[in-house]
Amino acid sequence: MSGSAAARAPNRLRINPRTLAAAAAHIGRVPSGVILFVVVLVLFSAAVPEFLSARNVTNILLATSPLAILALGMALVMLTNGIDLSVGACISFISVLTAAVLGPGHPIWLSILAAILASALVGALNGMIVALMGIPAFIVTLGTMGIATGLALIIGNGQTLYWEKNWFNGVALSYLLGVPLAFWIVLVLFAAVLWIVHQSVFGRHIYGIGCNEEALRLCGVRIARTKIAVYALNGGFVGIASLLITSRIASGNPNIGVGWEFEAVAAAAIGGVTFMGGRGHPAFAMISAVTITMLLNGLGLLGINTSIQYVSVGAVLIVGMSLNILLERMTLLK
Amino acid sequence: MKRLDFLLRVSVLLLLALVILAANPNFGKLGNLVNVVRQASLLYILGIGMTLVIIVGGVDLSNGAVLALSSCLFALCVVHKVPIPIAVIVALLIGAACGLLNGLTIVFARIPPFIATFAMMYIARGLAYYFMHSSSIQGFDARFRFIGTGSVLGVPMPIVWAGLLYLIFHTLLENAPFGVSIRAVGANPESSRLAGLNLNRTTIVVYTLNGLLAALAGLVYTARLNNAEPVIGGSFPLDTIAAVIIGGASLFGGEGHLAGTLVGVLILTLILNGMNLMGIPSIWQSFITGSVILLMIGAQTYAKQIGSRRLSART
Numbered sequence: 001m002s003g004s005a006a007a008r009a010p011n012r013l014r015i016n017p018r019t020l021a022a023a024a025a026h027i028g029r030v031p032s033g034v035i036l037f038v039v040v041l042v043l044f045s046a047a048v049p050e051f052l053s054a055r056n057v058t059n060i061l062l063a064t065s066p067l068a069i070l071a072l073g074m075a076l077v078m079l080t081n082g083i084d085l086s087v088g089a090c091i092s093f094i095s096v097l098t099a100a101v102l103g104p105g106h107p108i109w110l111s112i113l114a115a116i117l118a119s120a121l122v123g124a125l126n127g128m129i130v131a132l133m134g135i136p137a138f139i140v141t142l143g144t145m146g147i148a149t150g151l152a153l154i155i156g157n158g159q160t161l162y163w164e165k166n167w168f169n170g171v172a173l174s175y176l177l178g179v180p181l182a183f184w185i186v187l188v189l190f191a192a193v194l195w196i197v198h199q200s201v202f203g204r205h206i207y208g209i210g211c212n213e214e215a216l217r218l219c220g221v222r223i224a225r226t227k228i229a230v231y232a233l234n235g236g237f238v239g240i241a242s243l244l245i246t247s248r249i250a251s252g253n254p255n256i257g258v259g260w261e262f263e264a265v266a267a268a269a270i271g272g273v274t275f276m277g278g279r280g281h282p283a284f285a286m287i288s289a290v291t292i293t294m295l296l297n298g299l300g301l302l303g304i305n306t307s308i309q310y311v312s313v314g315a316v317l318i319v320g321m322s323l324n325i326l327l328e329r330m331t332l333l334k
Numbered sequence: 335m336k337r338l339d340f341l342l343r344v345s346v347l348l349l350l351a352l353v354i355l356a357a358n359p360n361f362g363k364l365g366n367l368v369n370v371v372r373q374a375s376l377l378y379i380l381g382i383g384m385t386l387v388i389i390v391g392g393v394d395l396s397n398g399a400v401l402a403l404s405s406c407l408f409a410l411c412v413v414h415k416v417p418i419p420i421a422v423i424v425a426l427l428i429g430a431a432c433g434l435l436n437g438l439t440i441v442f443a444r445i446p447p448f449i450a451t452f453a454m455m456y457i458a459r460g461l462a463y464y465f466m467h468s469s470s471i472q473g474f475d476a477r478f479r480f481i482g483t484g485s486v487l488g489v490p491m492p493i494v495w496a497g498l499l500y501l502i503f504h505t506l507l508e509n510a511p512f513g514v515s516i517r518a519v520g521a522n523p524e525s526s527r528l529a530g531l532n533l534n535r536t537t538i539v540v541y542t543l544n545g546l547l548a549a550l551a552g553l554v555y556t557a558r559l560n561n562a563e564p565v566i567g568g569s570f571p572l573d574t575i576a577a578v579i580i581g582g583a584s585l586f587g588g589e590g591h592l593a594g595t596l597v598g599v600l601i602l603t604l605i606l607n608g609m610n611l612m613g614i615p616s617i618w619q620s621f622i623t624g625s626v627i628l629l630m631i632g633a634q635t636y637a638k639q640i641g642s643r644r645l646s647a648r649t
Contacts, residue, residue: 148624153621
């Protein structure tokens with residue numbers, strides 16, 4: 001373990017916040033997510049004739065949107081050496097919350113605001129416990145996962161909540177210039193994340209925390225504030241994803257979030273964002289989110305049992321991560 | 335110090351029992367007490383495995399799903415007229431195989447335990463649904479059901495299993511060389527590697543044992559409820575982790591005792607049972623479990639920080 005860490009050290013030191021070249025070197029490593037993307041694309045296009053039809057591509061874009069948003073947020077969290085396992089539970093919580101606000105006829109903007117704020121608040125809470133108490137992120141977010149699952153059940157008394165049909169129902173399924181509106185939202189958030197990662201000081205701090213937290217602290221960077229901001233940002237993304245899902249199912253379902261955290265982590269991990277933090281790029285996480293969606297979509301088109309789809313995501317994560325480690329060893333040998 | 339720690343947890347347990355008793359006298363009835371302990375035994379069988387895993391510095395999110403998978407495969411074997419002893423062995427082997435796979439991915443693919451076991455959770459749960467076609471199987475042989483519903487000298491079988499496993503694993507952990515290496519690997523992987531311990535083998539064996547225990551718990555569960563279905567055990571990972579942490583194990587590895595875990599399991603079961611008696615709806619369960627995990631971890635970290643501050647003040 002220590003051997004590989006030592007071998008990686010010079011690679012880490014090369015990351016210079018100032019130069020574009022450093023950023024390019026940073027992105028240079030191609031993660032298994034890209035390879036899997038091509039493999040899945042080629043395999044399914046060959047096996048299923050309608051896979052690349054306009055209708056199915058639109059389907060994939062629609063289905064990808066929430067996961068791509070989650071993958072972007074999760075990638076940022078994982079870059080700081082963290083993780084957020086409460087994502088799925090949070091989606092359920094926000095879904096029920098949105099429905100609970102919409103149900104009595106409150107304005108739609110209020111429910112959207114409440115959803116994003118509440119979700120960001122859960123994220124900030126995660127961040128505070130992680131940053132201020134120094135507790136491993138996975139156990140903190142495992143705890144908040146339980147709490148959020150509980151909240152989703154408690155708010156709706158264990159029931160699925162409905163509201164009177166309004167324009168919010170149509171958001172997830174509406175189109176702009178032939179592309180799902182949901183995917184436009186993804187692109188906007190992607191641009192924002194790109195700006196954060198490449199242009200902002202905040203982004204540099206995110207990578208810095210993942211690479212060498214202690215050095216950054218000695219430079220006078222307020223680590224805790226950055227971490228809390230990252231978790232809160234991820235929370236906000238989760239809120240947006242949950243709104244898309246809730247709009248699509250037109251109800252507040254306390255079980256709708258089950259498994260999303262896993263797919264989000266899988267997308268980020270296959271996309272080359274390591275669990276040791278500081279390396280990887282959110283763009284690859286997003287591509288891997290598309291890969292996972294294509295895989296599920298393709299298996300569905302082939303008429304394969306949905307339970308096997310569960311298995312396949314688990315298997316893809318293990319294969320993808322093992323492949324990443326293999327690729328890393330190969331680049332180190334060069 | 336360690337004994338004081340343990341006594342503290344036991345007194346919390348007793349205090350909790352008194353509070354529940356004061357709120358609802360029904361709690362003190364022998365029937366309810368036996369029920370609580372029986373409920374706790376199943377969680378404890380899983381807790382033993384989780385304790386080992388947490389001591390070695392890992393965590394397991396897949397025990398509920400592995401429990402479901404082995405229980406379902408056992409039921410399918412029975413349906414297909416496989417003799418029960420062989421079906422039991424198949425179920426145990428499946429559990430051990432899942433555990434082994436966890437260990438292998440953690441050791442050789444270097445995937446963090448919570449992710450590797452998370453993936454296993456999906457794989458096992460998905461396979462359980464696939465094999466069962468999302469249905470359930472009921473009605474097992476009375477001789478098999480004895481391992482969950484029977485009793486020996488008036489002690490219900492789940493409690494017998496928990497006691498037996500406690501004895502075995504307590505001896506393994508406290509008196510056998512293997513126990514020493516588990517603790518060493520968890521406490522400081524690098525120095526135990528330099529001391530010549532086989533890190534990989536220890537980790538893999540621990541995860542395999544954990545899978546085996548999950549399968550055993552699955553069999554007892556199936557025998558008791560006379561039912562096997564792929565959906566069971568969803569809350570077990572969170573529950574067992576909470577119980578083990580309440581019992582004083584450290585998530586940073588190296589620390590943890592089976593006696594502590596026993597107290598942890600009892601405390602958690604009492605909380606859930608007490609809620610039940612007080613008429614708090616079961617939808618509060620995961621909220622409570624999650625809060626307990628956060629509170630316990632917070633207290634643990636706080637105590638550790640104070641401890642290290644004192645230590646540095648002294649030196």
